[in-house]
Amino acid sequence: MPKKRHKKQTFWKKIQFKYKLSFLNENTLEEVFSLRLSRLSGFLIIMLFIVSLVTLTSIIIVNTPIRNYLPGYLDVEVRNEMMSQALKTDSLEYAIKTRDLYYKNLASVLRGDLPIDSVRKIDTLVSVNIDSINPVKSPFSEKFIRQYEEEGKYNLSALSHPLAPKGTSFYRPVKGIISSKFSEREKHYGIDIAADPKESVLATLDGTVIFTGFDPNAGYTIHLQHKNGYMSIYKHNAILLKKQGDIVRSGEAIAIVGNTGNLSTGTHLHFELWNQGKPINPEEYIIFK
Numbered sequence: 001m002p003k004k005r006h007k008k009q010t011f012w013k014k015i016q017f018k019y020k021l022s023f024l025n026e027n028t029l030e031e032v033f034s035l036r037l038s039r040l041s042g043f044l045i046i047m048l049f050i051v052s053l054v055t056l057t058s059i060i061i062v063n064t065p066i067r068n069y070l071p072g073y074l075d076v077e078v079r080n081e082m083m084s085q086a087l088k089t090d091s092l093e094y095a096i097k098t099r100d101l102y103y104k105n106l107a108s109v110l111r112g113d114l115p116i117d118s119v120r121k122i123d124t125l126v127s128v129n130i131d132s133i134n135p136v137k138s139p140f141s142e143k144f145i146r147q148y149e150e151e152g153k154y155n156l157s158a159l160s161h162p163l164a165p166k167g168t169s170f171y172r173p174v175k176g177i178i179s180s181k182f183s184e185r186e187k188h189y190g191i192d193i194a195a196d197p198k199e200s201v202l203a204t205l206d207g208t209v210i211f212t213g214f215d216p217n218a219g220y221t222i223h224l225q226h227k228n229g230y231m232s233i234y235k236h237n238a239i240l241l242k243k244q245g246d247i248v249r250s251g252e253a254i255a256i257v258g259n260t261g262n263l264s265t266g267t268h269l270h271f272e273l274w275n276q277g278k279p280i281n282p283e284e285y286i287i288f289k
Contacts, residue, residue, distance in 0.1 A: 015039040087245045095247055170204045170285045171251045173234065174269045178288050182281040189279035190233065190272030193288065197238075197267050201255040204232045204273070204286070209246045209254070218270070219260025224248065228275075235270035236261050 016038050023033040037045075176195030182188065203224055210231075211223035218235040222242060225231050238258025248254055259267045273282045282288075 015043075091245050091247055168205070168228070169250075170273075170282075171202055172286050172288060173204050173232070173271050174199055174201050174257060176257075176268070176288075178283070179268060182279075182283065184279060189274075190235075190270050191282055191288070192268050192270050194266065194268045195257045197257065199257040200253040201234050201237060201257055201269055203248045203250055203252050203254050204271075205230060206250050207232070207248060209242045209244050209248065212240050212242065212244050215261060217261050217263045219258065219264055220255070222255055224254070229277075231274040233270075233272040233274070235272075236264040236268060 018036050018038045018041075021035040021037065022031050024030065025032055174193050174195045176193040176199070178191050179194045180188065180192035182191050205224070205226040207224040207226040207230075209222060210225045211221070214220050215235075220237040220240050221233065221235045222237065222240050223231060223233050234255055236258055237255035238260060239256040240254070241256070242248060242254045257267055257269050258264075264270075271282055273280050273285065
């Protein structure tokens with residue numbers, strides 16, 4: 001035991017023993033500068049220098065274009081850029097197809113090849129066979145149609161609000177009964193609409209999907225950005241039919257009514273309408289009847 005202790009003491013004395021490094025003037029042999037270091041302090045200084053050098057090198061690599069030369073880094077960056085461009089291209093292709101179809105139908109109507117009544121807006125979940133529509137109308141059917149159209153003049157689904165842009169009509173997002181009103185004081189920034197299961201949730205205005213995802217409290221949620229600073233939010237859906245970046249039309253199906261999320265107590269849609277970053281009461285813009 002004493003030998004081992006003696007060896008330890010000898011070891012510590014060796015690494016703590018200080019050496020003097022002197023710099024002398026060659027002509028006068030006068031000491032210009034001296035440095036007293038032990039093996040331990042020399043080792044610590046070298047390690048500190050290495051750590052500082054590694055840290056400085058890492059900072060330079062991360063914050064400069066040198067990082068592009070690291071193996072694998074540029075691949076990830078290029079892949080993200082390719083995905084972003086693919087999404088933009090897909091949205092652009094959809095917009096071009098929609099525009100071309102509109103021009104094609106318009107040209108057919110102007111030429112007289114296609115009756116005006118056969119060009120109509122079709123929901124994404126509904127398939128309509130125009131050939132199955134009987135163009136021959138009996139006097140009884142014409143009378144019924146005129147009566148139905150007369151009654152339909154007062155069956156509006158949107159209101160013209162003084163604050164809304166001129167000519168803007170908000171589409172009713174879902175058919176149902178309002179079970180909970182808008183209350184800014186209670187921080188309930190929307191309305192709850194009780195609806196049948198598997199009922200389609202429709203876009204209230206033309207816009208772009210800016211968010212889709214699942215929230216533990218709100219369930220499957222989708223956000224739409226519209227013109228003039230309007231934004232609509234749809235929560236507690238069962239299924240989302242659109243993805244982020246999609247362009248949607250007013251009245252187009254974007255989701256299916258559900259009962260997802262911890263704050264949902266039944267099959268319904270929580271619908272919010274915002275303007276310029278402030279919540280507004282949807283009932284002042286839309287008739288839910």
